Amino acid sequence: MNSYKLYKLIAKNADLKTKRHPMLDKNRFMKFLMAFMWLYYAAILLFMGVVMAVGMKGSYNGVAAFHVFDGGMLYLLICDFWFRFGLQETPAQNMQPYSLLPIRRSFLMNVYLTRSGFAWGNLYWGFLLVPFALIAIAVPLGWGACIGWLLGWWLLLIANGFAYLFCRALILKHLAWTLLPAAIHGALLAVMLIPDKNPLDMPCTLFMYDFLQWKLWPFLLVGCIIALLYWANYKLQMGMVYDEVGKKEEKEIKHATQFNFLNRYGKLGEYIKLEIKQRMRNKTVRMSFLVGIGLMVMFSVIMYFSDVYDNSFMRSFICLYNYIILGMMTLVTIMCYEGNYIDGLMSRRESILQLLTAKYYFNTLLLLIPPIILSPLMIIGKMSVWMNIGYLFFTAGVLYPLLFQMAVYNNNTLPMNTKITSKQGNTAQQIVSMVILFLPIGLEKAATALLGEPWGYLFLAALGIIGIATHQYWLRNVYSRFMARRYKNMEGFRASRNS
Amino acid sequence: MEIIINNLKKTFGEKVAVDIPELTIHSGELLGLVGNNGAGKSTLFRLILDLIKADTGTVHMRGGNVDVNVAETEAWKDWTGAFVDESFLIDYLTPDEYFQFIARLTDTSDEQLQEFLAQHQHFMADELAGQKKLIRTLSAGNKQKVGIMAAMLLRPQVLILDEPFNFLDPSSQNAIKHLLKKYNEETGATILVSSHNLQHTVDISERIVLLEHGKVIQDIDNKEKQAQNILENYFEIND
Numbered sequence: 181m182n183s184y185k186l187y188k189l190i191a192k193n194a195d196l197k198t199k200r201h202p203m204l205d206k207n208r209f210m211k212f213l214m215a216f217m218w219l220y221y222a223a224i225l226l227f228m229g230v231v232m233a234v235g236m237k238g239s240y241n242g243v244a245a246f247h248v249f250d251g252g253m254l255y256l257l258i259c260d261f262w263f264r265f266g267l268q269e270t271p272a273q274n275m276q277p278y279s280l281l282p283i284r285r286s287f288l289m290n291v292y293l294t295r296s297g298f299a300w301g302n303l304y305w306g307f308l309l310v311p312f313a314l315i316a317i318a319v320p321l322g323w324g325a326c327i328g329w330l331l332g333w334w335l336l337l338i339a340n341g342f343a344y345l346f347c348r349a350l351i352l353k354h355l356a357w358t359l360l361p362a363a364i365h366g367a368l369l370a371v372m373l374i375p376d377k378n379p380l381d382m383p384c385t386l387f388m389y390d391f392l393q394w395k396l397w398p399f400l401l402v403g404c405i406i407a408l409l410y411w412a413n414y415k416l417q418m419g420m421v422y423d424e425v426g427k428k429e430e431k432e433i434k435h436a437t438q439f440n441f442l443n444r445y446g447k448l449g450e451y452i453k454l455e456i457k458q459r460m461r462n463k464t465v466r467m468s469f470l471v472g473i474g475l476m477v478m479f480s481v482i483m484y485f486s487d488v489y490d491n492s493f494m495r496s497f498i499c500l501y502n503y504i505i506l507g508m509m510t511l512v513t514i515m516c517y518e519g520n521y522i523d524g525l526m527s528r529r530e531s532i533l534q535l536l537t538a539k540y541y542f543n544t545l546l547l548l549i550p551p552i553i554l555s556p557l558m559i560i561g562k563m564s565v566w567m568n569i570g571y572l573f574f575t576a577g578v579l580y581p582l583l584f585q586m587a588v589y590n591n592n593t594l595p596m597n598t599k600i601t602s603k604q605g606n607t608a609q610q611i612v613s614m615v616i617l618f619l620p621i622g623l624e625k626a627a628t629a630l631l632g633e634p635w636g637y638l639f640l641a642a643l644g645i646i647g648i649a650t651h652q653y654w655l656r657n658v659y660s661r662f663m664a665r666r667y668k669n670m671e672g673f674r675a676s677r678n679s
Numbered sequence: 680m681e682i683i684i685n686n687l688k689k690t691f692g693e694k695v696a697v698d699i700p701e702l703t704i705h706s707g708e709l710l711g712l713v714g715n716n717g718a719g720k721s722t723l724f725r726l727i728l729d730l731i732k733a734d735t736g737t738v739h740m741r742g743g744n745v746d747v748n749v750a751e752t753e754a755w756k757d758w759t760g761a762f763v764d765e766s767f768l769i770d771y772l773t774p775d776e777y778f779q780f781i782a783r784l785t786d787t788s789d790e791q792l793q794e795f796l797a798q799h800q801h802f803m804a805d806e807l808a809g810q811k812k813l814i815r816t817l818s819a820g821n822k823q824k825v826g827i828m829a830a831m832l833l834r835p836q837v838l839i840l841d842e843p844f845n846f847l848d849p850s851s852q853n854a855i856k857h858l859l860k861k862y863n864e865e866t867g868a869t870i871l872v873s874s875h876n877l878q879h880t881v882d883i884s885e886r887i888v889l890l891e892h893g894k895v896i897q898d899i900d901n902k903e904k905q906a907q908n909i910l911e912n913y914f915e916i917n918d
Contacts, residue, residue, distance in 0.1 A: 521766055523767050524766065527761055527767065
């Protein structure tokens with residue numbers, strides 16, 4: 181078989197892997213939802229492209245719209261970089277099935293790197309860039325300039341994709357590498373946001389203008405960067421193939437803490453122990469917990485030391501975020517980790533009810549962490565104590581019951597002990613996350629506008645207390661509905677296990 | 680405890696996985712289930728354990744004053760122990776923690792648990808109890824042992840084991856045979872075991888059911904070990 185045919189075959193297998201994922205294969209609604217979300221975001225980008233082309237025209241002392249847009253090009257590239265998490269796998273993760281076949285490893289790596297780097301996903305930003313370029317560049321400067329500018333952007337996005345792949349591969353080795361892109365992007369954002377005038381605005385504008393004029397040097401420069409990043413990825417990821425194929429876990433754990441104080445709570449205590457051990461002993465679960473704590477601290481520190489978030493919306497958002505993030509990270513995908521041993525759980529009487537109750541108590545206990553982290557902000561008066569009380573009870577009594585509804589519908593098993601992979605929940609779960617993050621703020625604003633402070637917050641707390649007081653009732657309701665759907669869910673858990 | 684299967688049918692697309700009009704597994708019986716790959720052994724076990732939905736039909740467990748349809752109540756879970764595959768194991772626990780977890784759920788005291796583990800120390804060959812290894816790091820054979828031990832821990836009246844001899848070394852296979860026989864004799868529990876190992880199945884089972892394409896094609900009385908020839912002929916072992 182020649183190289184081109186082999187490339188086509190591997191590419192076809194890679195496409196089938198996505199297309200035949202159990203969650204998509206059997207779920208027509210999920211297919212529809214994903215297509216809808218794809219079109220929805222495309223429409224938003226299209227709309228933004230047109231609005232920006234028209235709105236930016238002459239907005240800064242008569243400067244052309246594309247100059248204004250290009251001045252902020254780094255924002256787009258930073259967004260593009262972070263959006264890739266969860267959507268793009270590294271080549272090393274895909275090469276394992278071919279490791280014993282008579283195909284050169286270097287060939288495989290080139291196939292996957294080429295497909296990753298030049299993926300169609302890079303063109304998605306075209307929904308924003310093309311309408312913008314047509315209105316803001318093609319009309320005043322002609323088609324040549326428009327195509328040059330778009331080509332320049334395409335090359336930049338490819339380079340960004342390879343930079344992402346490089347960082348992602350490092351992060352797979354150790355999560356601490358997340359700090360590398362975070363530090364670079366954080367520094368860039370600081371340089372762009374802190375001074376009165378963005379010092380990178382002009383260099384970016386001039387750089388992009390030379391694409392538009394078809395000057396050779398920007399094309400050559402970005403081409404060289406792509407080649408360099410391709411080479412760096414190749415070297416790094418070839419080493420990682422062995423890690424992926426031969427990954428082995430430590431044979432013994434150092435400390436097998438027993439949490440004997442929970443024994444007095446009988447069966448419930450056993451399930452709470454299970455919750456704690458699940459977080460302590462599984463990389464994916466542990467990391468999401470630590471990332472949650474890290475984000476809470478980061479937002480609070482930024483708010484403490486700067487005035488960037490000193491507005492009503494951001495105050496509410498950070499307060500809510502602190503209370504909901506730890507629960508959200510596990511409850512949106514509630515039961516998905518348990519999918520790994522669902523048959524064992526289902527073989528014991530009412531074990532799911534006990535498990536749900538343990539999850540509720542454990543997550544409610546975790547709500548003691550945010551007031552500690554947010555206390556400096558309350559002390560210096562940047563965040564109201566009433567707001568904290570409101571969101572504390574609202575989270576435990578309203579948002580948690582909402583999130584627990586996912587236990588009825590979730591039926592995709594998530595791996596517990598891999599490093600961060602692309603299996604981080606499905607689209608429906610991501611939508612629920614978004615709703616949980618923003619809907620309460622609307623309610624809070626309405627309540628405080630109507631009732632004033634602190635009554636608006638006390639209203640939120642009262643709603644929460646009702647939910648907390650009735651937790652046994654609604655947990656049993658969730659359990660009964662779970663049991664009614666058990667066959668469908670168990671089938672989904674089995675189908676998505678190890679897929 | 681008697682297991683009564685009535686008009687039980689399960690299909691996956693066009694493929695009939697299980698189609699059993701009537702089958703009763705009598706109380707205290709040690710029944711071996713044999714058949715080629717895809718015959719429907721595991722599917723039948725999953726139907727008995729209510730882990731998949733039957734297209735039609737019922738599975739009842741009956742004994743004394745009790746008669747339950749497994750799809751309608753969870754009561755039968757109190758007297759049933761099972762190990763079908765790794766999805767029964769919580770793999771981020773150590774074997775000791777897992778046994779303790781199961782013991783607490785089944786109201787088995789710590790003393791009873793220690794006694795149980797001591798009784799089966801030989802089968803576990805000092806590789807499981809007292810170790811700080813997580814179940815996921817164990818060999819397939821040791822995982823199998825953990826699953827079997829956990830299923831037997833609550834001293835169930837109904838014990839269901841899918842391919843219990845798989846992955847085990849010869850001495851462990853022998854040990855599990857004796858263990859099951861002894862448990863059956865001592866407790867009068869109803870035991871269902873599926874296996875591809877005909878010799879072991881014939882050695883321990885008093886009755887053997889042969890499945891093909893989901894249907895019971897032979898129901899063999901094996902009290903005198905007379906199933907050996909029938910099975911060898913069916914599987915064409917001596918050709």
